[in-house]
Amino acid sequence: MSDKREIFSIKDIHVKVEGKEVVKGLSLEINRGEKHAIMGPNGSGKSSLAQALAGHPGYEITSGEAFLDGKNLFEMDATERSLAGLFLAFQYPYAIPGVTVANFLRTAIKARANGDESVLRNFRKDLMEKFELLQMDKVFATRYVNDGFSGGEKKRLEILQMAMLNPKVAILDETDSGLDIDALKIVSSGINTVASSDNAILLVTHYQRILNYVKPDKIHVMIDGKIVESGGPELAIQLEEQGYDRIKRSFDEKVGI
Amino acid sequence: MGDVLDKNKIIEIGDDYASKYGFSDPEEYFHKGARGINHEVVEMISRMKKEPDWMRKFRHKALDIFLSKPMPGWGNTKLLNEIDFESIYYYIKPIEAQGRSWDEVPEYIKNTFDKLGIPEAEKKFLAGVSAQYESEVVYHSLKEDLEKQGIIFLDMDSGLREHPDIVKKYLGTVIPAMDNKFAALNSAVWSGGSFIYVPPDVDVKIPLQAYFRINAENMGQFERTLIIADKGSRVHYIEGCTAPVYSTDSLHSAVVELIALDNAYIRYTTIQNWSKNVYNLVTKRAMAHKGATVEWVDGNLGSKFTMKYPCVYLVGEGARGEILSVAFAGEGQHQDSGAKVIHAAPNTSSRVTSKSISKASGRSSYRGLVKVYPKAEKSKVSVECDALLLDEASRSDTYPTMEIDSDNVRIEHEARVSKVAEDQLFYLMSRGLTEDEARLLIINGFIEPFTKELPMEYAVELNRLIELEMEGSVG
Numbered sequence: 001m002s003d004k005r006e007i008f009s010i011k012d013i014h015v016k017v018e019g020k021e022v023v024k025g026l027s028l029e030i031n032r033g034e035k036h037a038i039m040g041p042n043g044s045g046k047s048s049l050a051q052a053l054a055g056h057p058g059y060e061i062t063s064g065e066a067f068l069d070g071k072n073l074f075e076m077d078a079t080e081r082s083l084a085g086l087f088l089a090f091q092y093p094y095a096i097p098g099v100t101v102a103n104f105l106r107t108a109i110k111a112r113a114n115g116d117e118s119v120l121r122n123f124r125k126d127l128m129e130k131f132e133l134l135q136m137d138k139v140f141a142t143r144y145v146n147d148g149f150s151g152g153e154k155k156r157l158e159i160l161q162m163a164m165l166n167p168k169v170a171i172l173d174e175t176d177s178g179l180d181i182d183a184l185k186i187v188s189s190g191i192n193t194v195a196s197s198d199n200a201i202l203l204v205t206h207y208q209r210i211l212n213y214v215k216p217d218k219i220h221v222m223i224d225g226k227i228v229e230s231g232g233p234e235l236a237i238q239l240e241e242q243g244y245d246r247i248k249r250s251f252d253e254k255v256g257i
Numbered sequence: 258m259g260d261v262l263d264k265n266k267i268i269e270i271g272d273d274y275a276s277k278y279g280f281s282d283p284e285e286y287f288h289k290g291a292r293g294i295n296h297e298v299v300e301m302i303s304r305m306k307k308e309p310d311w312m313r314k315f316r317h318k319a320l321d322i323f324l325s326k327p328m329p330g331w332g333n334t335k336l337l338n339e340i341d342f343e344s345i346y347y348y349i350k351p352i353e354a355q356g357r358s359w360d361e362v363p364e365y366i367k368n369t370f371d372k373l374g375i376p377e378a379e380k381k382f383l384a385g386v387s388a389q390y391e392s393e394v395v396y397h398s399l400k401e402d403l404e405k406q407g408i409i410f411l412d413m414d415s416g417l418r419e420h421p422d423i424v425k426k427y428l429g430t431v432i433p434a435m436d437n438k439f440a441a442l443n444s445a446v447w448s449g450g451s452f453i454y455v456p457p458d459v460d461v462k463i464p465l466q467a468y469f470r471i472n473a474e475n476m477g478q479f480e481r482t483l484i485i486a487d488k489g490s491r492v493h494y495i496e497g498c499t500a501p502v503y504s505t506d507s508l509h510s511a512v513v514e515l516i517a518l519d520n521a522y523i524r525y526t527t528i529q530n531w532s533k534n535v536y537n538l539v540t541k542r543a544m545a546h547k548g549a550t551v552e553w554v555d556g557n558l559g560s561k562f563t564m565k566y567p568c569v570y571l572v573g574e575g576a577r578g579e580i581l582s583v584a585f586a587g588e589g590q591h592q593d594s595g596a597k598v599i600h601a602a603p604n605t606s607s608r609v610t611s612k613s614i615s616k617a618s619g620r621s622s623y624r625g626l627v628k629v630y631p632k633a634e635k636s637k638v639s640v641e642c643d644a645l646l647l648d649e650a651s652r653s654d655t656y657p658t659m660e661i662d663s664d665n666v667r668i669e670h671e672a673r674v675s676k677v678a679e680d681q682l683f684y685l686m687s688r689g690l691t692e693d694e695a696r697l698l699i700i701n702g703f704i705e706p707f708t709k710e711l712p713m714e715y716a717v718e719l720n721r722l723i724e725l726e727m728e729g730s731v732g
Contacts, residue, residue: 054687057679078686087687094684098702104688107698111689144702161688 005031007200008169013064015045015052015225022048024225025064030169033197037211038204039236040222041244046204047091049222050173054088055081069168083112085168089158089175096145101157102127104145105164112165130163134190151178159190166194171202176210188213208240223251293343296320299445302348306414306448309421319434319444326438332593332624336562340536345508347446347479403461408492409454410465413481416452423454428483431514431542431570439538443479443512450480450511455490455521464493464526464712482513486521486549493524497715507535509560515543517551519573524552528715530722531560533590539565547573547602554710555582557592558722566624568597571605571633578607583707583719586619586651587726595624595656596640600633600666609640612704615651616727622654623672627661634665642672645703647696697727 008030015023022045030036040046052059053066055078066073071084096104105127106120113119131138134156146154155175162170172191176184191214195201203214211219211233219235220227223244228251229235239247291298299320303313328337403410409420417424434444451467486492509531517523523543531537537560543551553567569578584592598607613621623642638661644653655672677699685695701708701720708716 054683056683078683079689079691082687082689090684090687094678094681096681096685096699096702098705099698104685104698107690107694108688111691111694144705165688 007032007069008067008202010053010066011064013049013052013066014062015048016060016062017048017058021062022225023052026222026225026227028202028220028227030200030202032200033195034217035195035201035203035214036218036220037216037236038202038220038222038227039206039208039239041248042206044222045225046206046222047173050088050091050171050204053081053171054078054086079111082165082167087162087165087167087170089155089162089170089172091174091177093146093154093158095147095149097147099145100142101145102141105161108161108165126164130160133163133193134160135186136160152180152183155179155187156183156190159187159194163190163194167199169200169202170194171204173204174206175203176205176207184210185213208236211236221247223248292346294320294323294345294347294442294446298347302446302448305348306417308417311425312417315429315434316445316447319441320446322434323438323441323445326441328438332564332622333562333591336536336591340508342442348448406459406461407456408459408461409452411452413450413452413483414448416483420452420454423485424452424483427485427514427516428481429514431516431544432512432540437540439510440512440540443481443510443540447479447481447512449478450482450513451484451494451496452482453484453492453494455486455492457487458489459487460490461492464495466495466497478507478509478511480511482511483516484514484523484525485516486518486523488519488521490518491522493526495526495712495715497528497530497718507532509535509537509539511539511541513539513541515541515551517543517545517549517576519546520548521546522550524554525567526554526711526715528556528558528711528719528722529560530558531563533559533561533587535560537563537565539563541565542568542570542597543578544570544572545576545578545605548575549573550577550579552579553581553596554707555580555594556707556711556719557582557584557594558719558726560590560592562591562593564593566595566597566626568599569607570599570601571607571636572601574602575604576602577605579610580608581610581707581710582612583704584611584613584621585723585726586613586615586621588617588619591620591622593622593624595622595626597626598628598638600627600629600636600638600663603632603634604636605633606637607639609642610706611640611642612707613642613644613653614647614700614703614723615644615653616647618650618652620652620654622656624656626658627668628659629661629663629666631662633663636663637667639669640671641669643703644672644674645700646674646676647700693727697724700727 006029010026010028012025012027013023014021014025026049038046048059052061053073061074068084068086073081076084106123109119109123110117127141128138131140136156146157149157155178158175175187179187188210191201203210203216216233219231219233221229229247296317299316303316328334411419429444432440434441453465455461484492484494515523515525529537541553545551551569555567557563557565567580569580571578578598580596582594582596584594586592592613595611596609598609600607609625611623613623615621621644625640627638627640629636629638640657642655646653653674657670661668677696681699682692682695685698686692690698700723708719711719
């Protein structure tokens with residue numbers, strides 16, 4: 001059913017957290033080379049969707065399916081999904097005290113090559129390039145992962161990890177939140193550098209702001225666990241002007257609340 | 258930066274613990290005494306070693322103290338009372354004379370050292386190797402440049418023979434036999450250990466290393482180490498231990514005395530990995546005189562039951578003590594470790610950092626004492642205890658004691674117990690690490706403040722040992 005261009009598809013998935021349904025039948029198809037954005041107000045289930053897709057054990061997928069480049073996502077655990085090419089940039093990345101950024105990334109890259117050390121031949125050079133791309137001081141290589149990082153530094157590190165791991169599909173969960181305008185530009189340029197005709201990016205965001213720098217092909221509005229409207233880039237501008245209320249009202253009317 | 262990048266990397270190794278650490282040689286000893294402890298055994302040990310009369314008396318007196326002292330009434334008394342002193346060999350001499358060169362060392366002992374990787378380590382940067390096999394040091398080398406600087410690095414028996422005046426002056430001054438039951442036992446039957454003297458203002462640029470190893474079933478190992486750093490000198494001593502797996506219990510009861518004279522610096526690094534039936538009851542204490550610094554870096558893996566509380570007496574103004582320790586308690590193990598610092602002079606400072614990991618019903622305890630005497634004004638104390646529990650069945654206890662008898666003192670104390678968070682694991686797994694790899698990386702990070710203080714090869718070895726301990730622990 002999927003043509004060759006399709007790299008990521010979600011079919012009618014439902015997600016429960018602590019017994020409560022937070023994603024209520026959501027479908028999405030993304031082709032190679034495309035950038036999509038899921039926008040929605042707080043509590044719409046955006047982040048739950050992102051966590052569930054990446055395989056967080058606390059998020060139970062009760063029905064539906066998802067395919068990454070032809071592979072059944074829900075037959076894989078978080079590790080296998082990552083190795084299959086999925087990447088999640090966390091909204092709130094975790095600190096790993098005592099583990100340096102460089103060591104962490106070496107371990108992650110080696111994991112992708114079944115422990116083959118030869119993939120690390122250009123590691124140092126690649127890492128330094130990515131530090132430049134994200135305008136991060138190289139001293140971060142020897143700092144402990146997210147330990148004592150500012151919000152903005154954490155977000156940059158997420159995108160740096162994405163750039164190093166070169167995923168097929170990257171889900172970026174609120175990567176723009178907590179960034180000042182300069183940092184937003186740097187992070188966006190990092191995302192644009194990684195984006196290619198072979199991969200796909202799914203931005204999850206509350207605000208339209210980042211979409212000025214990372215231009216999406218499609219925008220989906222998510223409310224109460226569902227996509228209620230999809231459209232082109234113009235939808236984001238409309239949302240920015242009118243807020244979610246317009247869509248929310250029409251959605252509420254539809255479901256009869 | 259290479260070091261920083263490599264230090265924590267995950268090493269791919271198989272389930273080779275038994276072949277790597279569980280080997281044992283046929284017991285071909287020149288002399289194996291009878292089991293049990295009494296004055297005849299002590300007399301025999303002293304006679305065989307051709308010791309001076311004062312040492313013979315020192316041993317007998319210590320034995321009286323040992324016999325009269327009751328078992329400690331604190332700690333894990335149940336385990337302590339399981340020790341059967343009458344079933345232990347107190348002295349075994351593997352070959353008649355000490356091997357003077359590597360060529361003279363018997364082949365089976367060489368094999369043991371090969372498995373431990375000692376010759377390779379020496380090739381890299383060893384200054385001198387003093388490897389203790391059973392009770393007698395069989396191989397001991399000392400690089401010429403050290404000798405030229407007047408540095409003495411010998412096994413303790415040779416130290417007593419060749420430098421009786423220094424030994425008599427200092428031995429037992431930091432830890433007298435009266436100190437505790439196990440210090441008394443060691444004083445009575447000690448054999449081997451290291452003796453180091455560094456002359457004034459000499460900086461020993463490369464760490465001095467020794468390997469210790471228990472091989473015979475049911476034999477005690479009672480090494481005695483004495484390090485004296487004369488005024489303004491600097492030395493780093495490293496010992497690492499492995500022991501093969503046996504079914505009945507072995508006793509390891511060492512005494513380590515360090516003396517840092519004015520403005521001297523001593524660091525003493527231990528990584529021990531005793532087999533899981535060994536009782537490891539060790540007394541370690543240092544005297545830091547005016548302006549001197551003593552650092553204990555102490556890693557405890559393995560053993561059935563460890564009681565070890567490295568101690569620094571800060572007896573001179575401006576002296577500094579640091580105790581950095583890691584303990585790993587697995588199934589059936591109890592690591593009761595900690596630190597003691599006595600501030601007895603003004604402007605002294607101490608820092609204690611204790612890290613423990615418990616898994617599969619293992620138990621780790623931190624037991625600490627900080628005492629500040631009235632005259633130790635303007636002193637600084639910092640104590641930090643971090644426990645990591647890997648499952649619900651494991652246990653961690655903290656028994657900190659602070660006796661502060663001076664007003665003008667700055668004290669910091671922190672204690673934390675944590676678990677590996679599911680979210681941390683998920684974060685790492687979402688980058689392609691397996692759950693086991695993720696957990697191991699988090700653990701390696703947890704002990705990083707310790708491993709970063711180790712020479713590279715020891716840091717790698719420690720991470721490797723922990724990886725072995727972790728294998729199969731995750732379902």
